[in-house]
Amino acid sequence: MIKSNIDTIRANFPILHQEVNGKPLVYFDNAATTQKPKQVIEALNQYYLKDNANIHRAAHTLASRATDYFENTRRTIQAFINANEPEECIFTKGVTESINLVAQTWGRANLNAGDEVIVTTMEHHSNIVPWQMICDEKGAKLRVVPINQNGELIMEAYEEMLSANTKLVACVWVSNALGTINPVEKIINLAHQVGAKVLLDGAQACSHLNVDVQKLDCDFLAISSHKLYGPTGVGVLYGKREVLETMPPYHGGGEMIKEVTFEKTTYNDIPYKFEAGTPNIGDVIAFRYALDYLTVLGKENVADYELQLLNYFVNGVNEINKQTNDAIKLIGAAKSKVAVQSFVIKNMHPFDVGMMLDAKGIAVRTGHHCTQPLMQFFELEGTIRVSFALYNTFSEIDTLLQALTSIAKYANR
Amino acid sequence: MTTTEIQNNIIENFTLFDGDMEQTLFYLMDLGKKLPPMPEDHKTDTYLVNGCQSKVWVYPSYTDGKVWLEVDSNTDITKGLIYLLREIWNGKTPSEILDTELFFLDKIGMNRMIGSQRSNGLLSMIKQIKMYALAYQVKQN
Numbered sequence: 119m120i121k122s123n124i125d126t127i128r129a130n131f132p133i134l135h136q137e138v139n140g141k142p143l144v145y146f147d148n149a150a151t152t153q154k155p156k157q158v159i160e161a162l163n164q165y166y167l168k169d170n171a172n173i174h175r176a177a178h179t180l181a182s183r184a185t186d187y188f189e190n191t192r193r194t195i196q197a198f199i200n201a202n203e204p205e206e207c208i209f210t211k212g213v214t215e216s217i218n219l220v221a222q223t224w225g226r227a228n229l230n231a232g233d234e235v236i237v238t239t240m241e242h243h244s245n246i247v248p249w250q251m252i253c254d255e256k257g258a259k260l261r262v263v264p265i266n267q268n269g270e271l272i273m274e275a276y277e278e279m280l281s282a283n284t285k286l287v288a289c290v291w292v293s294n295a296l297g298t299i300n301p302v303e304k305i306i307n308l309a310h311q312v313g314a315k316v317l318l319d320g321a322q323a324c325s326h327l328n329v330d331v332q333k334l335d336c337d338f339l340a341i342s343s344h345k346l347y348g349p350t351g352v353g354v355l356y357g358k359r360e361v362l363e364t365m366p367p368y369h370g371g372g373e374m375i376k377e378v379t380f381e382k383t384t385y386n387d388i389p390y391k392f393e394a395g396t397p398n399i400g401d402v403i404a405f406r407y408a409l410d411y412l413t414v415l416g417k418e419n420v421a422d423y424e425l426q427l428l429n430y431f432v433n434g435v436n437e438i439n440k441q442t443n444d445a446i447k448l449i450g451a452a453k454s455k456v457a458v459q460s461f462v463i464k465n466m467h468p469f470d471v472g473m474m475l476d477a478k479g480i481a482v483r484t485g486h487h488c489t490q491p492l493m494q495f496f497e498l499e500g501t502i503r504v505s506f507a508l509y510n511t512f513s514e515i516d517t518l519l520q521a522l523t524s525i526a527k528y529a530n531r
Numbered sequence: 532m533t534t535t536e537i538q539n540n541i542i543e544n545f546t547l548f549d550g551d552m553e554q555t556l557f558y559l560m561d562l563g564k565k566l567p568p569m570p571e572d573h574k575t576d577t578y579l580v581n582g583c584q585s586k587v588w589v590y591p592s593y594t595d596g597k598v599w600l601e602v603d604s605n606t607d608i609t610k611g612l613i614y615l616l617r618e619i620w621n622g623k624t625p626s627e628i629l630d631t632e633l634f635f636l637d638k639i640g641m642n643r644m645i646g647s648q649r650s651n652g653l654l655s656m657i658k659q660i661k662m663y664a665l666a667y668q669v670k671q672n
Contacts, residue, residue, distance in 0.1 A: 467607060470556075470608050474556055
């Protein structure tokens, strides 16, 4: 379905149609951020041209229009992740803020000396550092689930780690560096058996996989709009109502209060309790169009197409390896993966490979991908990472494979 | 040769590639291989200029009023660029180094390599060499 409509889809992404270093742009850095369809860009434009007003609490028409559109996005994201009610979806700046919010409110209220928070070896720094900070403050312990050489969690070790001391499991759903899809249903189920809450970092998962928070039964899910074809600076924290209601507020300020006196302040209900100050209204409104875009295309169709791209790439690399005495080493070979692939080239630093590919108009990411502990596990300084999205094509992968062939040959003359 | 003359020679060599970035990078990497090897015991943290992705080591010395440089990097393109910097500055006086305006990076299309200090040690390295030159100059006077 995507393959037969790829020209129409690509026409929706104006940024793709340009040259970089004299070559047509090939954008394979989608795990860092996806490009935006013109529907999103137009919605953003429309908001500032016609609808800009501060939301909630105003009698005038523009404010009421902006409020309606803003709250429409909340209902759209509710449907997108199948939350029980829109109030369980809190707007944040992105996954990082969503996780920090939980660490600083739920964590501060619930973690004590001797308690344990479990993360995994493949976490992004944004799902490590907030927990280190609150664990240090509270005297709680951070424990780390190990992985195997394929880049998969060692579930037996996780099961052994769980105990009555476990208060929270904070786990990445899909690894940004390896593409591994973690068995989150099992992870959640096991955590709940010992009474622990579970937070999922959904940064990478939500653009590739179907999300049903009720079926998953996760307590929190952190989402970023910009990895989902939406604007930067917007994210969502999903939380179960009964959990969110017991949490103290995060930031103090306007919007999050019921009544303020100098003696005492009472707080608003969820989600507003966690949305102090004027939010990123325009970007939240435009985010809805990204969600609609994905929903119309169908997540299964997108995932299916992206996996075809990934397989095509991996097969191409295997062919290059036949000609170059295995110059390219793929990192991350989990059985269950999204269209993200890390690799290294023998005798060449990832940074140099990234520069060489850029010379060909190909955008990839190089470095540690904000997963230094994971790189330490693989004993690497960094990798080259390609990540595919719904607008990428097989012929773009051919361009990449050609460039990699000449780089691999140069490096291993 | 003056630092300006050396830079002009470098630029002329790169005009062969007519702006072809891939060929430019291959050439840079080849140049990097020509750097005299830096003794491992000089590659210590004291002489490390750290970037997010590429590391650069600069080990200076000062004899007969001139600055001598041992340089190395863990990435090949940066190595090519520091080879060129060494060509320009090795054996020059502190004041020649301090007075140099580096225009060759822009002319060979590599200005973006110094655009982001975070991702690359090159800009920090340029500053570091100028700091060493300044220190030698002060010591001399």
